[in-house]
Amino acid sequence: MAASEALSLLDGMTELCVAKGRKLVRVDLTADDRPADDDLAGMMTSRWGKLRAPAMRVGTTFVVGFNRDMLATIFGTGGD
Numbered sequence: 001m002a003a004s005e006a007l008s009l010l011d012g013m014t015e016l017c018v019a020k021g022r023k024l025v026r027v028d029l030t031a032d033d034r035p036a037d038d039d040l041a042g043m044m045t046s047r048w049g050k051l052r053a054p055a056m057r058v059g060t061t062f063v064v065g066f067n068r069d070m071l072a073t074i075f076g077t078g079g080d
Contacts, residue, residue, distance in 0.1 A: 003041040006051045010040065014060040017074065018043045019067030 010016065016027040025043060027034060035043075044064050046052050055064045058074050 003045045003049050006044045007037055007041050009044075009051075009055070009057075010062055012060065013057070013062045015062070016040065016043065017061055017063045017070060019063075019065035019070050022067070024067055024070050 014030050016029055018025040052064050054066060
Protein backbone atom coordinates (compact mmCIF):
# COMPACT_ATOMS: atom_id res chain seq x y z
CA MET A 1 0.00 0.00 0.00
CA ALA A 2 1.44 3.34 -1.05
CA ALA A 3 1.61 6.46 1.12
CA SER A 4 -1.38 8.10 -0.57
CA GLU A 5 -3.48 5.01 0.05
CA ALA A 6 -2.29 4.78 3.66
CA LEU A 7 -3.89 8.15 4.44
CA SER A 8 -7.28 6.80 3.43
CA LEU A 9 -7.01 4.34 6.33
CA LEU A 10 -7.29 7.31 8.71
CA ASP A 11 -10.84 8.13 7.57
CA GLY A 12 -13.03 8.09 10.67
CA MET A 13 -10.06 7.71 13.04
CA THR A 14 -9.53 10.13 15.93
CA GLU A 15 -6.03 9.06 16.95
CA LEU A 16 -2.90 7.70 15.30
CA CYS A 17 -0.41 5.74 17.43
CA VAL A 18 2.95 5.03 15.83
CA ALA A 19 5.71 2.87 17.32
CA LYS A 20 9.25 3.12 16.03
CA GLY A 21 11.44 1.02 18.28
CA ARG A 22 11.06 2.35 21.82
CA LYS A 23 9.68 5.68 20.61
CA LEU A 24 5.91 6.16 20.72
CA VAL A 25 4.09 8.93 18.89
CA ARG A 26 0.42 9.70 19.52
CA VAL A 27 -1.35 12.09 17.17
CA ASP A 28 -4.78 13.55 17.86
CA LEU A 29 -6.28 13.54 14.38
CA THR A 30 -9.12 15.83 15.46
CA ALA A 31 -6.83 18.62 16.69
CA ASP A 32 -6.49 21.84 14.74
CA ASP A 33 -2.69 21.54 14.89
CA ARG A 34 -2.47 17.97 13.61
CA PRO A 35 0.50 17.23 11.34
CA ALA A 36 0.17 17.71 7.58
CA ASP A 37 -0.93 14.73 5.50
CA ASP A 38 2.59 14.27 4.14
CA ASP A 39 3.93 14.02 7.70
CA LEU A 40 1.22 11.54 8.70
CA ALA A 41 1.95 9.42 5.64
CA GLY A 42 5.64 9.50 6.54
CA MET A 43 4.86 8.17 10.02
CA MET A 44 2.75 5.35 8.61
CA THR A 45 5.01 4.18 5.81
CA SER A 46 8.49 2.68 5.55
CA ARG A 47 11.38 4.31 3.77
CA TRP A 48 10.28 2.32 0.69
CA GLY A 49 6.88 4.01 0.79
CA LYS A 50 4.84 0.99 1.87
CA LEU A 51 2.53 0.78 4.90
CA ARG A 52 4.48 -0.30 7.98
CA ALA A 53 3.41 -3.46 9.79
CA PRO A 54 1.63 -4.26 11.89
CA ALA A 55 -1.11 -1.78 11.11
CA MET A 56 -4.58 -2.08 12.60
CA ARG A 57 -7.72 -0.22 13.55
CA VAL A 58 -8.70 -0.48 17.21
CA GLY A 59 -11.95 1.42 17.67
CA THR A 60 -11.18 4.92 16.44
CA THR A 61 -7.43 4.54 16.93
CA PHE A 62 -5.15 3.56 14.06
CA VAL A 63 -2.03 1.73 15.27
CA VAL A 64 1.17 1.38 13.24
CA GLY A 65 4.31 -0.47 14.23
CA PHE A 66 5.20 -2.78 17.09
CA ASN A 67 5.86 -1.77 20.66
CA ARG A 68 4.81 -4.16 23.42
CA ASP A 69 3.89 -1.41 25.90
CA MET A 70 1.83 0.51 23.36
CA LEU A 71 -0.12 -2.58 22.32
CA ALA A 72 -0.68 -3.56 25.96
CA THR A 73 -2.12 -0.11 26.64
CA ILE A 74 -4.36 -0.16 23.60
CA PHE A 75 -5.66 -3.67 24.20
CA GLY A 76 -5.84 -3.22 27.98
CA THR A 77 -3.54 -6.11 28.85
CA GLY A 78 -0.48 -6.30 31.06
CA GLY A 79 2.76 -5.16 29.47
CA ASP A 80 4.78 -8.19 30.65
